Amino acid sequence: MQKAERRIDYKKRRSYIEFLYILPFLVLVALFSYFPLYGWIYAFHDYRPPFPITNETFVGFKWFATIVNNPVRLKNVLRVLRNTFAMSGISLFFSWFPMVFAVFLNEIKCKPFRKFVQTVTTLPNFISWVLVFAFAFTLFGTNGAVNSVLQEIGIISKPISFLKSTDHLWFKMWLWLTWKNAGWAAIMYLAAITGIDEQMIEAAKVDGATRMQIIWNITIPSLLPTYFVIVMLNLANFLSNGMEQYYVFQNAFNQDYIEVLDLYVYNMATSGTGMYPLSTAISILKSLVSVVLLFITNTASKLIRGEGFI
Amino acid sequence: MQQKAVLPEVPKKSKIKTSAGDKVISVITYVVYSFFAFVCVYPFYYIIINSISANNLSERGKIIFWPQEIHFKNYTSVFNLPGLWDAARTSVLRTVIGTVLTVMISAFLGYMFTRKTLWHRKLWYRMVTVTMYINAGIIPWFLTMKLLGMTNNFWGYIFPMIIQPFNIVLCKTYVESVPLELQEAAEIDGAGTLTIFFRIMLPVIKPIMATIAVFAAVNQWNAFQDTLLLMSEPKLYTLQFVLFQYINQASALKALVSNSTSSSAMMASLAHAATATSIRMTVTVVVVFPIICVYPFFQRFFTKGIMIGAVKG
Structure with missing residues (x-):
């Protein structure tokens, strides 16, 4: 009896001690992941940086109301939403690209060449947006390689400032994004391709199927479940394109078209004192919409695939 | 027939x-x-x-297919730029410290979350993993980091980055694949929770730790946004941030170029005198070099990382 009790005691003590081991890390999680949510209260106060928020500074939903009530601001928000929707829309529209990239890469019979292509197209994923911009600046600047080649051949007589022009800006941003990510995104599809049953392909070959027929009727359909998850994730992140890419590529000339929601929030907050509450308010609205989108897409995934991705 | x-x-x-x-x-x-x-x-x-x-x-965009009149003066002049050594030191320090801590914490928490004896294990595990989907937004994040004293503080590069739920999940899955008998045998021999972790688990889960280390190092080296938001002291700028300034603030760079070369400009030939372009290019090479060097050796870890991720998600 006593022995058993002591054993339970020991077990309990051990489980508490183990909890103590992880406690410091739980505190870190609380401070750096949960505590930032406390920052949302700044959206409900008239906060001017050196002065702390008090009961007197509480203004309720004033800042949320000004988004809609102030015509200039509303116009700006709509402009930024247009840019966000355009960039996310283009990404979504071309989201099949890494899949097709992987399918045809897999068709290459020469293994060293295939490995080489896979290696070098994955490399850009591991450099930062700042470095991507550094490349863009030196290649596409007014005295960069592209301009000097175009002038040499005689296509243009004066250098074009590609980075300042707003022509096809959204599409160019997609191109940079694809340059950085497509090779990496393709790896997942390449893994899925190796999982396809060889016998199925052999059988198709015996039946006289051409390579295009095999790709169209066997390879692509086996990749669709993976593709579906990617599309759902794209939809869930529709409003969050991140700010880093657009921050490094923005300048005075292209700002009207490049400012996406995440960047707008940052630019507004840094544009002057007293702008923190408003940009926090927009952040909150964005987070709420994103959570709703996540739940919708996850439910859709559960209905269609039988399992969610959360 | x-x-x-x-x-x-x-x-x-x-x-x-x-x-x-x-x-x-x-x-x-x-x-x-x-x-x-x-x-x-x-x-x-x-x-x-x-x-x-x-x-x-x-400077005039004439170098397109192969180098001409090769010289390495740019590399010596770039490291004479004020602030570049500081930035390099900050970048290296945050990469080393951040990576070591991320790997150790991911391994330890991944292991602890498999311990059936841990008090309210499932609750804490959920508390950590849910943060993958929590995003307060940049400004609320910045304001609370300020409250925590993380602005203009080197640890602002480390603390917010070291607990990564995804890595913890990876470690936990890996530990779960290790036969439980290994732990049980050690326990019978009287090993405690920590002894099992350091003596038995760490050697076994090395492959997943290597994968996480590579990703954590690349993340730390490439991080840019946290400098932008948290740091205003030039001493704490990272290489990424300094490079961005060099590209974006042409006038500041020009002043810097004329300052650092005015004394030697007379002696240096036109081909070797630093220009805004040459500095930009050279700093870019300095920043990208570690990634290019590391990439061929660790490519298999990268690939492995996404595979595990794909299987999980």
Whole structure:
């Protein structure tokens, strides 16, 4: 009896001690992941940086109301939403690209060449947006390689400032994004391709199927479940394109078209004192919409695939 | 019987039919993928050949296919720029410290969350993993980091980055694949929770730790946004941030160039005198160099990382 009790005691003590081991890390999680949510209260106060928020500074939903009530601001928000929707829309529209990239890469019979292509197209994923911009600046600047080649051949007589022009800006941003990510995104599809049953392909070959027929009727359909998850994730992140890419590529000339929601929030907050509450308010609205989108897409995934991705 | 009669004909037919189509497809794929590979490699090559070519040529965009009048003066002049050593030190320090801590914490928490004896294990595990989907937004995050004293503080690079739920999940899954008998045997021999972790688990889960280390190091080295938001003291700027300033603030860079070269400009030939372009290119090479060096050796870890991620998600 006593022995058993002591054993339970020991077990309990051990489980508490183990909890103590992880406690410091739980505190870190609380401070750096949960505590930032406390920052949302700044959206409900008239906060001017050196002065702390008090009961007197509480203004309720004033800042949320000004988004809609102030015509200039509303116009700006709509402009930024247009840019966000355009960039996310283009990404979504071309989201099949890494899949097709992987399918045809897999068709290459020469293994060293295939490995080489896979290696070098994955490399850009591991450099930062700042470095991507550094490349863009030196290649596409007014005295960069592209301009000097175009002038040499005689296509243009004066250098074009590609980075300042707003022509096809959204599409160019997609191109940079694809340059950085497509090779990496393709790896997942390449893994899925190796999982396809060889016998199925052999059988198709015996039946006289051409390579295009095999790709169209066997390879692509086996990749669709993976593709579906990617599309759902794209939809869930529709409003969050991140700010880093657009921050490094923005300048005075292209700002009207490049400012996406995440960047707008940052630019507004840094544009002057007293702008923190408003940009926090927009952040909150964005987070709420994103959570709703996540739940919708996850439910859709559960209905269609039988399992969610959360 | 009928099949036997038909069979010899079908492959023959398809062979003729496919080989023509196949050849066209083959040629097209080789051409297209060569183009993709070129597009991905050329920017790296372009920057490198420009940083070692004559500066008066690189400034006018004349170096396109191979370097001309090779010299390495740019590298010595770049490291004389004020602030670049500080930035390099900050970048290296945050990468080393951040990576070590991320790996150790991911391994330890991954292991602890498999311990059935841990008090309210499931609750804490959920508390950590849910943060993957929590995002307060940049400004609320910045304001609370300020409250926590993380602005203009080197640890602002470390603390917010070291607990990564995804890595913890990876470690937990890996530990779960290790036979439980290993732990039980050690426990019978009287090993405590920590002894089991350090003596038994750490050696076994090395492969997943290597994968996490590579990703954590790349993340730390490439981080840019946290400097932008948290740091205003030039001493704490990272290489990424300094590079961005060099690209974006042409006037500041010009002043810097004339300052650092005015004394020696008379002696240096036009080909070796630092220009805004040469500095930009050279700093870019300095920042990208570690990634290029590390990448070929760790490619298999990268690939492994996404595979595990794909299986999980």
